[in-house]
Amino acid sequence: MNQSLRPDKAALVELFRDFIEPQYVINDEETQKPFECDGLSVYCDMPLITVLPKTVEQVCEVMRICYRYQIPVVARGAGTGLCAGAMPNPDGVLLVLSRFKHILDIDPLARSARLQPGVRNLAISEAASPYGLYYGPDPSSQIACSIGGNVAENSGGVHCLKYGLTTHNLLKIEMVTVEGELITIGSEGLDSNGFDLMALITGSEGLLGVITEVTVKLLPSPEKAQVIMAGFDNVQTAGDAVGGVIAKGIIPAGLEMMDSPAIIAAEAFAHAGYPTDAQALLLCELDGSEAEVQEQIAEVEQLFIELGATTTRVSQSEAERALLWKGRKSAFPAVGRISPDYYCMDGTIPRSQLAHVLTEMQKLSEQYGLRVANVFHAGDGNLHPLILFDANVPGELERTEEFGSRILELCVKVGGCITGEHGVGVEKIRQMTIQFNDQELTQFHAIKHAFDPIGTLNPGKGIPVLKRCQEYRTLDRPQHKHDSQPQQGDLA
Amino acid sequence: MNQSLRPDKAALVELFRDFIEPQYVINDEETQKPFECDGLSVYCDMPLITVLPKTVEQVCEVMRICYRYQIPVVARGAGTGLCAGAMPNPDGVLLVLSRFKHILDIDPLARSARLQPGVRNLAISEAASPYGLYYGPDPSSQIACSIGGNVAENSGGVHCLKYGLTTHNLLKIEMVTVEGELITIGSEGLDSNGFDLMALITGSEGLLGVITEVTVKLLPSPEKAQVIMAGFDNVQTAGDAVGGVIAKGIIPAGLEMMDSPAIIAAEAFAHAGYPTDAQALLLCELDGSEAEVQEQIAEVEQLFIELGATTTRVSQSEAERALLWKGRKSAFPAVGRISPDYYCMDGTIPRSQLAHVLTEMQKLSEQYGLRVANVFHAGDGNLHPLILFDANVPGELERTEEFGSRILELCVKVGGCITGEHGVGVEKIRQMTIQFNDQELTQFHAIKHAFDPIGTLNPGKGIPVLKRCQEYRTLDRPQHKHDSQPQQGDLA
Numbered sequence: 001m002n003q004s005l006r007p008d009k010a011a012l013v014e015l016f017r018d019f020i021e022p023q024y025v026i027n028d029e030e031t032q033k034p035f036e037c038d039g040l041s042v043y044c045d046m047p048l049i050t051v052l053p054k055t056v057e058q059v060c061e062v063m064r065i066c067y068r069y070q071i072p073v074v075a076r077g078a079g080t081g082l083c084a085g086a087m088p089n090p091d092g093v094l095l096v097l098s099r100f101k102h103i104l105d106i107d108p109l110a111r112s113a114r115l116q117p118g119v120r121n122l123a124i125s126e127a128a129s130p131y132g133l134y135y136g137p138d139p140s141s142q143i144a145c146s147i148g149g150n151v152a153e154n155s156g157g158v159h160c161l162k163y164g165l166t167t168h169n170l171l172k173i174e175m176v177t178v179e180g181e182l183i184t185i186g187s188e189g190l191d192s193n194g195f196d197l198m199a200l201i202t203g204s205e206g207l208l209g210v211i212t213e214v215t216v217k218l219l220p221s222p223e224k225a226q227v228i229m230a231g232f233d234n235v236q237t238a239g240d241a242v243g244g245v246i247a248k249g250i251i252p253a254g255l256e257m258m259d260s261p262a263i264i265a266a267e268a269f270a271h272a273g274y275p276t277d278a279q280a281l282l283l284c285e286l287d288g289s290e291a292e293v294q295e296q297i298a299e300v301e302q303l304f305i306e307l308g309a310t311t312t313r314v315s316q317s318e319a320e321r322a323l324l325w326k327g328r329k330s331a332f333p334a335v336g337r338i339s340p341d342y343y344c345m346d347g348t349i350p351r352s353q354l355a356h357v358l359t360e361m362q363k364l365s366e367q368y369g370l371r372v373a374n375v376f377h378a379g380d381g382n383l384h385p386l387i388l389f390d391a392n393v394p395g396e397l398e399r400t401e402e403f404g405s406r407i408l409e410l411c412v413k414v415g416g417c418i419t420g421e422h423g424v425g426v427e428k429i430r431q432m433t434i435q436f437n438d439q440e441l442t443q444f445h446a447i448k449h450a451f452d453p454i455g456t457l458n459p460g461k462g463i464p465v466l467k468r469c470q471e472y473r474t475l476d477r478p479q480h481k482h483d484s485q486p487q488q489g490d491l492a
Numbered sequence: 493m494n495q496s497l498r499p500d501k502a503a504l505v506e507l508f509r510d511f512i513e514p515q516y517v518i519n520d521e522e523t524q525k526p527f528e529c530d531g532l533s534v535y536c537d538m539p540l541i542t543v544l545p546k547t548v549e550q551v552c553e554v555m556r557i558c559y560r561y562q563i564p565v566v567a568r569g570a571g572t573g574l575c576a577g578a579m580p581n582p583d584g585v586l587l588v589l590s591r592f593k594h595i596l597d598i599d600p601l602a603r604s605a606r607l608q609p610g611v612r613n614l615a616i617s618e619a620a621s622p623y624g625l626y627y628g629p630d631p632s633s634q635i636a637c638s639i640g641g642n643v644a645e646n647s648g649g650v651h652c653l654k655y656g657l658t659t660h661n662l663l664k665i666e667m668v669t670v671e672g673e674l675i676t677i678g679s680e681g682l683d684s685n686g687f688d689l690m691a692l693i694t695g696s697e698g699l700l701g702v703i704t705e706v707t708v709k710l711l712p713s714p715e716k717a718q719v720i721m722a723g724f725d726n727v728q729t730a731g732d733a734v735g736g737v738i739a740k741g742i743i744p745a746g747l748e749m750m751d752s753p754a755i756i757a758a759e760a761f762a763h764a765g766y767p768t769d770a771q772a773l774l775l776c777e778l779d780g781s782e783a784e785v786q787e788q789i790a791e792v793e794q795l796f797i798e799l800g801a802t803t804t805r806v807s808q809s810e811a812e813r814a815l816l817w818k819g820r821k822s823a824f825p826a827v828g829r830i831s832p833d834y835y836c837m838d839g840t841i842p843r844s845q846l847a848h849v850l851t852e853m854q855k856l857s858e859q860y861g862l863r864v865a866n867v868f869h870a871g872d873g874n875l876h877p878l879i880l881f882d883a884n885v886p887g888e889l890e891r892t893e894e895f896g897s898r899i900l901e902l903c904v905k906v907g908g909c910i911t912g913e914h915g916v917g918v919e920k921i922r923q924m925t926i927q928f929n930d931q932e933l934t935q936f937h938a939i940k941h942a943f944d945p946i947g948t949l950n951p952g953k954g955i956p957v958l959k960r961c962q963e964y965r966t967l968d969r970p971q972h973k974h975d976s977q978p979q980q981g982d983l984a
Contacts, residue, residue, distance in 0.1 A: 109735050109844050132741065154688070167688065168660070181931045189840040189873055189908040193916055194928060194955070195700075195936050196646070196659065199691035208687075220741030243601050249624065249712030291783035348681040352601045381681055416681040424685050436686060439673045444687050446942035451935070463686070 006069040009048060016051050019061055024052040024099070035094055038081040039141070043426045047074070047088035052096045056174070056182060056212045059095070063210065064180030066093055072456045073178075075206045077117060077149030080141040082344070083425030085153060085205045085461055092456070095210060097148055103127050104213070110188065111218045112171055117148025117211050121155075124216065133218040136163030139421065140329065148211045154203030156421030158254040158328075161379035162287075163219060165421070167202040174213035175201060178452045188215065200447070205423055206458040208451040222287035225253060226297050227321045230304040231278030231311040235259055238280035239355030241307045242378045245284065246351060248303065250296055253287040255379030259358070261338075262331050262373040262386070269334035272327035275311045282309075282378065283328055285321075331375040332386070339371070339388035343400050347408050349416035351381045360410055361385060368403040370396075382420030383411070409434055424462050432464050433473055441466060498561040501540060508543050511553055516544040516591070527586055530573040531633070535918045539566070539580035544588045548666070548674060548704045551587070555702065556672030558585055564948045565670075567698045569609060569641030572633040574836065575917030577645060577697045577953055584948070587702060589640055595619050596705070602680065603710045604663055609640025609703050613647075616708065625710040628655030631913065632821065640703045646695030648913030650746040650820075653871035654779075655711060657913070659694040666705035667693060670944045680707065692939070697915055698950040700943040714779035717745060718789050719813050722801040723770030727751055730772035731847030733799045734870045737776065738843060740795065742788055745779040747871030751850070753830075754823050754865040754878070761826035764819035767803045774801075774870065775820055777813075823867040824878070831863070831880035835892050839900050841908030843873045852902055853877060860895040862888075874912030875903070901926055921956050925965055933958060 007015065009027060016025040026032055027049045037044035048071075053059050066073050072092030079086055088094045100116035103123070107113070108131040113124055121142040125134040138157035139145055145155065150166045151173065163169070172186040186198045201208055232238040238257060245255060258266065258274075258281045267274040274281055282304070286296045301312050315321035327334075335342055349357050358374065365372045371388040385407055389400040408418040408431045418424070418431040432441070444463045451457070499507065501519065508517040518524055519541045529536040540563075545551050558565045564584025571578055580586045592608035595615070599605070600623040605616055613634040617626040630649035631637055637647065642658045643665065655661070664678040678690045693700055724730040730749060737744060750758065750766075750773045759766040766773055774796070778788045793804050807813035819826075827834055841849050850866065857864045863880040877899055881892040900910040900923045910916070910923040924933070936955045943949070 107844075109739055110842055111738065177931070177935070183932050183935060187840075187907065187909050188842045189912075192840075192909050193695075193911045193920075194924065194932070195939050196691040196695050197935075197939070199688040203685075203688050246603065247601055289784055289787055291787060292781055295781055295783055348679075350602055350680045352599070415679065417679050417684050419685045420681075428685075432686065439669070440675050440686070443669070443675060443689070443943070447687050447689070447939070450938035450942040
């Protein structure tokens with residue numbers, strides 16, 4: 001019952017084919033090739049064996065076999081992730097959940113949907129639409145990404161400012177443990193007792209179990225949505241305007257910002273009518289009842305003008321609203337046209353630090369001699385700096401990675417964190433040592449051990465081993481957050 | 493370094509007095525008396541020693557000493573809890589956090605407040621009010637209960653339907669581990685990476701650590717709030733009306749229900765103008781902008797009438813709104829006047845099961861020969877049945893407890909859970925074995941072990957030991973939820 005008795009690859013394939021149709025147990029290189037990486041294609045590897053079970057019982061049995069022989073298991077949804085969280089393990093099984101694609105139930109009264117993990121994000125809203133409902137979180141990849149992956153990475157999107165991340169929109173999860181047992185987390189009611197493990201599982205990147213069913217909350221489709229676009233002649237003013245909207249007590253459905261390089265690239269691509277001479281552009285969507293939207297659009301427009309907007313424009317039709325968003329939504333491919341390569345970062349900062357971080361990032365850009373375009377969820381403080389580089393110029397990829405690390409460290413320094421919605425995976429595992437101290441990482445390892453005592457669930461992702469930490473921290477890097485004394489006011 | 497070397501009580505007192513002022517290390521019975529129970533005064537015990545530290549460093553040192561000698565530690569806030577979660581351990585230290593009462597910071601731009609754990613719930617909203625902000629969750633005990641306790645029990649309140657429970661209103665926690673180390677959970681940004689432990693800690697009833705700082709989200713005070721009262725001639729219709737409001741896409745700020753015994757008692761006490769001939773009463777508060785509230789009040793009133801309300805009344809002033817709420821808020825003491833004793837239950841069910849559960853509860857009431865008054869957060873599906881009894885009648889307390897257990901089991905059976913906002917503590921530890929199967933409870937124990945390997949944090953609360961489970965489950969009780977086959981529709 002230990003690894004020394006582990007069957008060889010051919011015997012394992014036979015074991016799996018005992019209960020999964022043979023064509024869904026894959027071990028040849030060619031058929032496994034499409035699974036070698038996720039959306040962040042710089043990190044790739046080939047799995048030992050790929051299995052595509054169809055039932056929860058089959059998942060349990062795969063897990064039992066892997067547990068018995070201590071074989072690593074990496075779960076994979078649609079493979080659209082951006083942190084190499086689903087990168088295969090060369091010594092392990094890749095457990096692909098794409099056959100779990102059924103919507104099991106839509107309950108309009110409870111406003112919930114019970115889903116298999118392979119259901120596409122957008123398919124949920126499409127199925128809920130006849131009831132006047134939709135699913136809130138909308139990652140850019142929503143046409144392709146699946147709900148199981150959304151849970152594993154705690155995905156975000158434009159609408160998360162108002163409606164929350166994936167973690168805020170879940171009711172219940174069914175999960176298979178490393179031992180192959182099915183457990184239920186959460187409930188269909190508003191609360192559940194016992195330890196609340198829902199948020200712990202959400203965003204845990206396949207390190208704690210394999211999700212086999214997800215029940216999400218649905219939201220009523222708003223009666224009306226309108227978008228206001230505003231141009232500013234510097235990023236500082238635009239950053240302040242973001243804070244101004246929130247301080248007014250208005251929570252927009254989306255509040256997005258682009259800087260000059262992004263505006264120019266997006267406009268050339270989408271012809272949305274963006275002011276190409278602006279240094280910063282805000283897109284602010286408001287939704288709700290007719291009366292509410294009308295009132296808030298007027299309030300936000302006036303605020304933008306007072307705070308120094310050089311241009312404003314309010315969508316007067318659904319077509320115009322779609323056009324204004326088109327530029328934003330195509331900003332990544334648009335930037336791809338003006339640079340041979342780009343590296344998309346993902347960090348989150350307190351909203352109040354927006355202008356400061358953008359200014360610092362500009363200094364770093366000059367220091368590293370690399371251009372950066374910013375397209376991001378400003379209302380959330382979730383930045384997506386795109387570093388423009390040319391992988392064919394020797395040393396430029398390395399300089400880009402270092403520039404990226406500096407940006408993430410800057411996020412931590414101002415009280416934010418190294419990811420907003422893309423996850424840690426393989427990509428940001430080193431920066432975890434800057435974000436957390438040894439006590440906190442030890443706590444994470446204890447939690448990991450509580451779910452996965454043999455350490456076979458997605459090994460090498462998410463949480464760094466402690467001995468790596470000192471090495472990385474002692475490089476020439478800014479002070480760890482815990483080293484500085486916090487300032488404490490005392491109002492009582 | 494183990495329990496055999498443990499100092500005696502007098503030596504321990506001296507150890508604590510080395511770094512805590514002598515008057516805040518208590519070991520005489522008279523001074524410790526006020527701490528022997530929380531708000532659920534049926535479960536009482538005296539601690540070995542009570543300490544009231546003032547600084548985080550003192551808390552760390554108390555924890556280090558208790559860890560070294562394996563002494564149980566029970567943390568206590570304001571002591572207003574309702575599940576005996578803060579009941580002292582006769583062999584342990586009671587760690588009282590009432591001296592941690594400072595508001596450390598209010599940040600209106602980030603809309604957050606940084607608080608010591610002993611800050612009273614209502615004091616947060618009072619301090620935030622000059623900025624037009626307030627703190628959402630509002631337990632009935634909000635004038636007295638403290639934020640640390642709110643986090644430990646994941647407290648609710650009338651406004652939680654729209655604004656969420658405590659767990660939905662937190663940004664960051666600082667916590668001292670059982671080993672005496674300070675760790676930070678969450679961040680000031682919208683998201684944080686690593687395992688999301690915030691919800692796990694929230695509601696963990698002092699089993700995982702001692703909370704020493706809490707950063708909460710603040711909400712903008714609504715421009716307008718109005719309440720609509722509606723009487724119905726049966727609970728079924730009122731239950732359907734609750735579902736009807738939610739199905740319309742309206743989320744009220746509060747949606748409360750009372751049944752006939754509660755209406756009559758509350759009206760006699762508060763003179764709010766409730767229709768005493770109604771079988772059920774709904775109070776529905778709407779808040780937001782002027783325009784939004786006006787539109788929604790009209791919509792809800794029409795809906796109530798269509799669904800069979802026999803009377804409706806809309807508050808026309810702040811005074812009238814306060815009066816309509818006064819009856820609801822004083823319902824517990826009002827019921828206290830019509831019965832020698834009452835036992836307040838707390839269970840949560842899917843909203844769609846409301847009418848069914850109320851009907852079943854009425855049958856149980858007849859079966860046990862005990863009256864029950866219902867006052868509850870109907871929108872949330874969070875029930876508070878008050879069982880009326882007389883402790884002086886032999887056997888009536890025992891019958892009440894059994895009736896209560898049946899109600900909780902009914903909640904589980906329809907897909908709900910055994911607590912909505914009061915917690916498990918000592919009171920509901922047996923029912924945990926009905927709610928969860930052995931695999932799930934084993935997972936809870938593994939989590940507990942990851943934080944508290946020596947098991948000294950609030951022992952005997954929250955999570956039952958496995959050997960108790962079979963005993964309780966094999967009594968003449970309904971089937972465990974996992975024994976029945978779920979019905980699966982397949983819409984895809």
